């Protein structure tokens with residue numbers, strides 16, 4: 338009972354930080370503009386088979402963004418190896434992830450499904466985010482800079 342209570346507190350605190358992004362990107366999650374694998378995850382809430390995704394065993398420094406809208410979801414320094422076969426994180430990027438209930442997580446920006454959450458992660462959050470590789474794009478710091486420069490031109 339006590340553990341459950343503490344977890345709810347953390348959960349509450351995380352959700353309190355979530356405010357809507359200022360610039361709302363319109364992303365259409367539909368069957369015609371997406372390939373079946375990405376559609377299946379984002380809309381049908383599919384979970385990839387463990388140990389098959391691109392990022393479950395990926396440990397480079399950088400940022401993981403939403404595959405569809407490029408919202409920054411996770412930093413590599415909050416990623417850890419949970420041996421679940423999914424890309425595992427203990428914390429999401431501020432204002433990026435919408436937690437509907439204990440099992441479901443969505444991109445805050447485009448509302449696509451990204452994965453699951455459970456309460457057996459490491460400190461300081463004790464949360465474990467299991468994320469589908471097919472919901473993510475990975476960028477190294479220098480690639481992020483290049484993207485920012487391109488968008489300013």
Ligand SMILES: [Zn+2]
Nearest residue numbers: 403406444447
């Ligand atoms: Zn998104």
